Amino acid sequence: MSFPIEIIDRLRQCRVVAGFSVDHVDHAVPIAEALLAGGIDAIELTLRTDAGIDAVKAICQQVPDMLVGVGTILTPDAAAAVAQAGAAFGVAPGLNRRVIEGAKDAGLPFAPGIMTPSELETAIESDCRFVKFFPAEASGGVTFLKSLAAPYKHLDIEYFPLGGVCVDNMLDYLRMPEVTAVGGSWIVNKQMVENGDWAGLQSRSAEVVNALKTGGER
Known part of the structure; x- marks a missing residue:
């Protein structure tokens, strides 16, 4: 299926999607709420732990204003589980036709x-016109993507x-008209999550949003 224009538009408004995984389901909603309070309203929760699907369900049910994307979808069964959990969209690090x-x-x-x-031509052949460029910086960054x-x-x-994108280079990507949004795995600090420092996480979210605003328009 083609990517819905309403999700593309929402991602273009968000500009930065916070990427993270959770070890404990109880952390999922506080993380999402802290990000949202700081101004980031889109996430990519990766399926790298056993808590992943339950965390997606919890955020979808309890934080309805968050645009919930799910990453590291590596099997058709995982894609089905993500859809059933209520996520708005999914992404993967690689291209797998299955x-x-x-x-x-x-x-x-x-x-x-x-x-x-x-890989891009294979994605196009599969009717995928919205693709994850990964690993972004290791592949050559903005210069390579152009x-x-x-x-x-x-x-x-x-x-x-996604991959190596940070507050220092995110605007370089976002100035490209072809870039819908970037993924930010640096935003959700694991130590803050372990310590339950939700106020600190909210501040990190707000700092990213402020950097977007002060960095100028594309």
Whole structure:
């Protein structure tokens, strides 16, 4: 299925999506609430722990103003579980046709991960016009993404860079018209989560939002 324009528009408004995983389900809602209070209203909760799906369910049910995306979807069954949990969209670090088809079958808007022109063409062939560019910085960053995107500009591909993106380089990506939003894994500090420092996490969220505002328009 194609990515709904309303989600693309929401991501373009958010600009930064907070990426994180949770070890304990009880942390999920406080994290989401702290991010939201600081001004970040989109997340990518990764399925890297056993608590992942239950955490997605909890946030979807208890923090309805948060746009909930789920990352590290590696199997068709995971895509189905994410859809059933109520997530708005899913992403993966790589491109797997079986997962793309599984997401389509589950009705889950899905962005596969790409790094090369060949992977991008495979995504396009699978009707994926919104893709995760990963790992962004290790692949060559903005310079590489501009070169990658150029031959496909007429196809209106939207990119979601993650991996090495931080407050110091996020605006470089966001100035590219092809970039919908960036993923920020630096925002949710694990020590703060372990200490229950939700006020500190809210402040980190607010700092990112302020940096977006003071960095100028694209």
